[in-house]
Amino acid sequence: MIRVNIADLKPGMVLAHSVRNHQGVMLLGAGTKITKKNIRIFKSWGVIDVSVAGELDEPRAAGEMPVAEENEAVEMELKEKFSDVMADSVMVEIFNAASKLLMKDLPKNKNAKKNSRP
Amino acid sequence: MQKRTLDLKRIVSRIDDLPTLPRTVLKITELVNDPKSSAKDLARVITDDQILTARLLKLVNSSFYGLPQRISTVTGAIVLIGFDAIRNLLLTTSVFDLFADRNKKKQQKQEKFWDHSLGCAVGAKVIGNYLRYDNIEELFVAGLLHDIGKIVEMMFQPHEFSKVVAVISRENILMITAEIRILGYSHAEIGKLLAEKWNLPSKLVQIIAHHHQPNDAGSFAMEAAIVHLADIFCRSLNMGSGGDNKIPPLDRIAWESLKIQTNAIEGIMETMRDEYGDIRSFI
Numbered sequence: 187m188i189r190v191n192i193a194d195l196k197p198g199m200v201l202a203h204s205v206r207n208h209q210g211v212m213l214l215g216a217g218t219k220i221t222k223k224n225i226r227i228f229k230s231w232g233v234i235d236v237s238v239a240g241e242l243d244e245p246r247a248a249g250e251m252p253v254a255e256e257n258e259a260v261e262m263e264l265k266e267k268f269s270d271v272m273a274d275s276v277m278v279e280i281f282n283a284a285s286k287l288l289m290k291d292l293p294k295n296k297n298a299k300k301n302s303r304p
Numbered sequence: 305m306q307k308r309t310l311d312l313k314r315i316v317s318r319i320d321d322l323p324t325l326p327r328t329v330l331k332i333t334e335l336v337n338d339p340k341s342s343a344k345d346l347a348r349v350i351t352d353d354q355i356l357t358a359r360l361l362k363l364v365n366s367s368f369y370g371l372p373q374r375i376s377t378v379t380g381a382i383v384l385i386g387f388d389a390i391r392n393l394l395l396t397t398s399v400f401d402l403f404a405d406r407n408k409k410k411q412q413k414q415e416k417f418w419d420h421s422l423g424c425a426v427g428a429k430v431i432g433n434y435l436r437y438d439n440i441e442e443l444f445v446a447g448l449l450h451d452i453g454k455i456v457e458m459m460f461q462p463h464e465f466s467k468v469v470a471v472i473s474r475e476n477i478l479m480i481t482a483e484i485r486i487l488g489y490s491h492a493e494i495g496k497l498l499a500e501k502w503n504l505p506s507k508l509v510q511i512i513a514h515h516h517q518p519n520d521a522g523s524f525a526m527e528a529a530i531v532h533l534a535d536i537f538c539r540s541l542n543m544g545s546g547g548d549n550k551i552p553p554l555d556r557i558a559w560e561s562l563k564i565q566t567n568a569i570e571g572i573m574e575t576m577r578d579e580y581g582d583i584r585s586f587i
Contacts, residue, residue, distance in 0.1 A: 266476075267539070271553045276566060277536075280554075283570035284540035287577055 191235045191255060197222050202237040234259055260288050312489055312497075328353045329398045333503065336391040343382045346390065350378050359397050360390065367582050385441075392445040395504075399449065410458065417455060419544025419584070421448050426580045427534030434572055435562065437530070446511040446531050449504075453495030453512070454479065454547055472548045479548040480516055492516055518558040529558035537573055543580055 187202040197220055204215045205228060213231060214224055220238075228236065234255070264285055271277045331349050335341040351357055357378055364381040365374055375381050382390055425447030432440040457465045464487055471482040483490045496513035507524050514521035514528045515535060521528035532555055538544070539551050564572070 264540070267549055267551050269550075271551055274554055274556070276556075276559055276569075277551070277554055279566050279569050280536060280540055280551075280573075283573045284537075286570065287541060287573055291577075 423538030423543025453491030
């Protein structure tokens with residue numbers, strides 16, 4: 187199973203897990219072969235990445251961009267969480283430490299992401 | 305104010321329906337509090353319960369303790385980690401069993417709470433270590449139980465709880481803010497009632513009651529401050545979910561009182577993240 191950023195998703199890939207929108211409504215079930223139209227729908231729902239069947243090999247070549255985007259997503263999520271408390275200088279330190287640690291976790295340990303889903 | 309008093313009273317009366325701790329754990333608490341009891345007495349009670357025995361040995365032999373040799377007997381475990389630690393361990397593992405729910409959706413939510421509690425427990429332990437606090441075991445349990453009131457609300461006041469959840473998701477605010485607005489009381493107060501009903505040590509009761517305002521915890525203000533900070537750390541690191549998606553504000557008096565160097569924050573959080581990963585794999 188590979189986690190693929192929506193930008194790298196190609197028609198014909200097979201979903202390993204079902205895809206849901208942010209409200210938890212299922213968009214497409216596991217095992218489905220993805221079509222062009224599906225990808226467009228995912229994009230319109232703001233889906234960031236999906237799991238597809240297969241082993242990690244050549245999609246890794248295009249692996250630079252998704253990581254950068256994921257980093258951005260992590261930071262955005264964190265900023266939102268901290269939005270009411272950033273006037274406090276200690277909270278800024280905590281924010282910076284958390285952001286650094288969460289980023290470090292991203293590329294090497296994608297499975298850990300499961301726990302951080304809101 | 306009127307509504308708040310009434311509701312809390314109603315909850316207190318209903319707390320009689322709340323689950324009680326397993327008899328073995330109550331018996332163990334009793335023995336631990338009795339200065340005359342021996343390791344042998346304690347071992348006898350624990351070995352009567354096969355599940356507790358298995359859990360105790362598993363935990364004692366886990367990386368949490370990092371003991372050099374394998375412990376294979378209950379007496380050995382008691383002698384090595386001490387009475388209080390045993391009580392805390394068994395309390396920990398028993399508490400969340402009580403709230404096990406067969407409902408799938410609720411279960412998922414509870415798992416997130418559980419992860420949040422575990423993250424906070426690990427955080428309290430790591431901060432305690434940094435401060436060279438002498439009873440980090442207790443801090444761990446305090447972290448684990450700090451939000452127990454939320455579980456009570458979820459299970460015993462599902463209607464009120466769903467209103468709170470709706471407001472949180474609509475306005476993206478802290479759970480405690482939503483609770484006070486809608487219910488007039490918070491999970492901290494409910495948690496305190498439950499902890500008192502369970503006859504938990506007053507230190508734990510005070511920490512649970514005041515983890516959002518550590519300075520109100522009297523002589524346990526330091527411990528409450530540690531759990532308060534651990535709560536902030538574990539939310540920052542996305543460990544589980546406390547039921548909302550916000551970071552509670554840092555209580556500055558509590559922070560100053562702990563005298564933690566700002567440049568130590570990252571190290572503490574990093575240790576926390578590593579230990580959380582370890583401990584999650586065996587509990």
